[in-house]
Amino acid sequence: MYRKTLRTIGQVLLLIVISKLSALAVQLLHLPIPGSVAGIAVLFTLLKTKLLRIEWVDAGAAWLLAEMLLFFIPSTVGIVNYKSLIVSSGPVILLAIIGSTVAVMLCAGMIAQRIAPNEAAVAGAVVGGGKREQREGGVAG
8 A cells, every 4th residue: 555655656746847847948948838738748758759658657647637626626715716706707707618618528529530530440450451361361360
């Protein structure tokens, strides 16, 4: 139990270090992107190039995702200080939230639909290739 907890803490710390170093690089290089976006790009690059193995961050990332709601509590509590803004602009804010949520869902769905046929075609080519070899007298697989 302690070993798993320490592993998760270490992985969260590694993700924080990557994030902070990326934010520092953005600041020093005066890049026109947020440090968090650069951090995600750096993390993706490290994972894709296998300089960073997924096993080194998976438990920490899973914990952060599971506890994500806790990170929004301060924002939610802070809204209480702006009651007049919510009363005067509440419907517009709600419309913006709903609209942006729908837009994200539509984009994610369209991207998934474009990716899914490509993956199915690749899987079909592998399966089809195996069947074709078998018909020609070769060994499938």
